[in-house]
Amino acid sequence: MSRFPTTPDLDRLFRPRSVAIAGASTNVDSPGHDYVQAIKNMGFAGPIYPLNRSADEVAGLKAYAALTDAPGEVDLVISCLPAGAVLDLVDQCGKKGVRFLHLFTGRFSETGDDEAADLERQIAASAAAKGVRILGPNGMGLYHPGGGLSFRPDLPVAAGTVAFLSQSGNNAVEVITRGNARGMKFGKVANYGNGLDVTPGEMLRYLADDTETTVIGAYVEGVPDGRGFYEGLAAAAAKKPVIIHKAGRTQAGARSAASHTAALAGTAELWSTVLKQAGAHEARNQEQLLDLMLGADMLPSSGGRNIAIVGGGGGRSVQSADAAEENGFTVVPLPDDVRRRVREKAPGLADWVGNPVDQSILAGSGLSSNGLLELMLESAAYDLAIANVGEDWFFGRPDASDRLKHACNRLAQICETSAKPVAVVLGATETNNREHRAIVDEVRDDFAARGIPVYPSVERAAFALGRLAGG
Structure with missing residues (x-):
């Protein structure tokens, strides 16, 4: 029987009506x-209850000595308490009717200490008996701009539709920061740490049916529920692009994963097979994770592998042709319909220019690489395109800044109006x-602000497009 016969009820985890922070500090x-501070900055709409036994307020908010002193219902509790204080917090959660407890608290099974692992088991059993679901332990928790949640005060506030699951907190910060710089906007992000209760498989199954989510990425070191993970992964990948970065593939990486999140890593070959069978993309x-997520988020489906x-x-141009073919594309020679239109605009180029288009031969012809890109995208011979900006050429010309900005603006306009995927390469x-x-x-x-995916090399663009392309 499937571990998840119905969609898991995680709405209150990602959209709590109220939040309490145990161990809130004036430091x-x-x-x-x-x-x-992070939840305040994100504009959380409901009550925020800092819990501190000695302070009257934290970050400008009234503080309470204990969870049971908070005046209203609490959907989510975030624990910054030491490990030894968590069992008592679980009892308070039970009395308060709390649905979800996020344990930023660590130093449990990931330490390799038997007593710490036993305490983790006691916490899990007590929470289960009280109907309290646990995210973590040893995880930074939730970033969801749409729900007003964040685990750092400096993360972007713009809400989007890219979901991300990460076993590592710092990795989640890096992906959010780097992805946002490239134009991605994130929806539901969870760093689940040891995955004691709420597992990545369960969250994948939830995200499969989440109407806010269009793309799912994940960083995984190991999973506590192999069957549940596969079922959740397959369910999600059947409905939307899923990209998994499986770390801990080597012996050294597996040892590091075990000490980081108590993860059992598994062999690289097994993971590759599992991901392929489930229909997910492997990074x-x-x-590679960011490149694939970017393409899945911003590019329409190509439906084929004929590339301009x-x-x-x-x-x-030569390097671009190699990269494209090595990633499964057909570099289709310039077809007659395009060559005829080139002859009309620049007769001297008609029998010379080809695919890939060598920008260096276009000078003085009256036809730019952007002009040729438009012609090629209009042809049925091509399913998608890679557009090299060629910024180094511009820097060798007078008025380099104005010329480059003008050319990139024109390229952006072409990308915005094209029904076919266009990946931009800007070194x-x-x-x-x-x-x-x-x-x-x-x-x-x-480019990022206009929702156009930019890659730093043609090789990375070709890799991402090749993994995501149809045909």
Whole structure:
């Protein structure tokens, strides 16, 4: 029988009506202060109850000595207490009718200590008897801008539809921060730590039917419920793109995972097979995870593998062709309908230009790589495209900044109006010229703000498109 015959009821976890922070602190350099401030900053709409035995207020909010002193109902409690105080907190949660308890508190089974592991088991049994669900322990918890939740005061407030599950708290922060810089906006994010009660499999099953979620990413070291994880993963992947970064694939990584979150890592070959059978996409590092999530979030489905490639000089064109073919694409030669239109606009190019388009041969022709991209996207011969900006060429010309910004704005307009996927390649700012770095960062930010996926290399663009493409 399936572990999840119906969708798990996790709505109150991600959208609590009220939150209490046990171990709330007046020390601004402490987790107990950060959680209160973070939830305030995120604009949480309901009551926030800091719990502190000695302070009258925390972060400008009235504090209470104990959970049972809070005047209203509490849906979610966040624990920043020491491990030894959690059993008593669970008792208070039972008396208060709390639905969910997030344990930022750590130093349990991940330490390898038998007594700590036994305490974790006692906490799980007590919570289950009282109907209290636990997220964690040893996890930073929830970031959900739409529900007014955050585990750090500095995280973005814009709400989106990308969900992310992470066994590591710092990894969750990195993915949120780096993903947001590339234009992704996140919905439901959970760092579940040891996964003692609420498991990644259960959350995947919930996200499968969550109308707010369109893309799911996850960082996994190991799972406490192999069958439940597979069922949740398969259910989610059947309805929306799911990208899994499985860490701890090597012996050294597995040892590190065990000491980090008490995770049993499993073999790399087994995980690859499981992910493939479930219909999920596998990422081998954080760059691949972000690249795949970005493409799944921002690009329409291609429906095929015939690719158009434009921009960059001759060397980049050759590299682009290699990267595309190595990732399963067909680099279709320029078809007659496009070549005929090129002849009308630039007769001298008609028998010379090809796919990939070498930007270096276009100078003085009256036809730019953006112009050729438009023609190729209009042709039935192509299903999708990669557009190299070729920023280094612009920096060798007069008025480099204006020219580059104009070209990138035109490219962005093409991407916005195209029904076919277009991935933009804008190189990393590896130059000693600070002005050039600033210009590249500015145009990259503009692409991100307009919802256009940008990759730092054609190889990474081709990898992401190749994993996500149909056909």
